[in-house]
Amino acid sequence: MHTLKGTRFAIFIGLLPALIIYLGVAILPIGLSVYYSFSRWDGITDMTFTGLHNYQQILKDHIFWLSVKNNVIIMLTGLVGQIPLGLLLALLLNRKMKGVNFFRTVGFLPVVISSVMVSIIWGMVYNTEYGMLNGFLGLIGLDSWKHNWLGTPGLSMFALGAAYIWQNCGLYMVIFLAALQNIPAEVNEAAELDGATGLRRVMRITIPMLKTTLMVAVVYSISNSFRVFDLIQIMTGGGPAHASEVMTIYMYNNAFVNMRFGYGSAAAVLILIFSLIVVGIVNWIGRDKKD
């Protein structure tokens, strides 16, 4: 083909621009985050190196642990709400029936809309005076069920969780649909011949065949739950009184509202560590089962 030297040079030239942008803007900052996390810094005056002080402070802060708890709630909401619902929809929509395309299109629609828009729309649904939810409850005579959904500490996480499910379950529906369409028709035919129909076939044949995809979806859903920000920042800002604060909001507030870049960086590093640990555990459990 080409002379080796020329090829090498071309490879270098071809990869370089992508690598520079990627390493410079996506990878280098992770290292910098770790570096900043050991310092006290407002971003303007000199940086003071404080070792593990930020981490000690964060781990002592009950608001941080509140945010961890809310992250766990969001994670469980994803695992218990989005994945089973997405799987059920995919199973129902993986067949020839009237309106199947309509239901798929509508199911995926919320995934395409920006999370800002989803947040504002759901903010209106939950609006205490004019919101659709309270309006609907009034309409069917359940006035006593009306609430200030986002403004009540015990309720705000549930309200956010519902919006979170609404926003993302279509994504899992599509992921499972793709996997279902990759199951060869012969498998289903053979199962049918053996007398496995309906629910039995789904439980014994289909779901076991989706194991890999289920794992991918679980890992994806968990790492997504650690990234939740827009929805909560716009709908409640983490309130009332930190009741719906998650780690990303905690990080954002400390770094960009209070201008504590070192402290915020430590929070960012903890987000990264927590999410890697949970994803690692899930991967490990998943691998164990396969053997």
Place this chain on the structure above:
Amino acid sequence: MEKKSISVKILIYTFLSVFAILNIFPIFWMIVDSFKSEPEYAAKPFALPTVLHFSNYEKAWEVANMSTYFLNSLIITFASLIVTVILGALASYFLSRFQFRLRGVTYGAFLLGMLVPIHATLIPIFLIMRHIHLLDTRWSLILPYTAFHLSLTIFILEGFMRGFPKDMEESGVMDGAGIFRIFWSIILPITRPAIATVVILNFIYNWNEYLFALVLITSSELKTLPLGLANFTGVETASLTLQMAALTIALVPIIIFYLMLQKQLVNGMTAGSVKG
């Protein structure tokens, strides 16, 4: 048996219809209410509008600076998209069609980006952008959007390009074409379906992105649509109908885009997920 299957069918359709209504209703109602006058909305939020108040739209377009936000979103979305796709395709070409020592490491490094939460990079990116005086410019968004979407772009394109038979480039070599010529005239054209997918995915991500914009943009004349909308609804709390009109204006293009490219989009999403 016959009876049972009919009742199962009814059950399935009922479930799916409830799901569809829950998905559409909030959006539908937002559009309906955007045509009401403010007093009408306050008095009867649940009734259909008696008169269609298109004036909400005129006012929202002005008050909410929609034209500015649209323009910014368009520029930033397309600039990032073009850079991502060109650089990503080029990198994918070398990663998929050539053997060299650091190939595996480079490819692995690019894929790592899909695992990195952007939040872990937000503070340094803010500080870097300030340091190199790009903070509050369009570049401050174009660079991160490009960097973070190179991963998925390379993941999809590399997989697609690797699928071609090895002798694909041979005719080009016979004609004496150089490596970049082969990339441009042979590889790129056959990669078109995968590129279409990548373009759509990148478009949606860039168009909808909020967090980077929130942190890196402060001038209102540079704000993107999500950031502008979030600010507008945060400030303009008095007029909900105006908010709804602004939201509807922002929603229409993305819904049209989705309905037009729905098939390609869903195929692209699934191509990525099945491989992973």
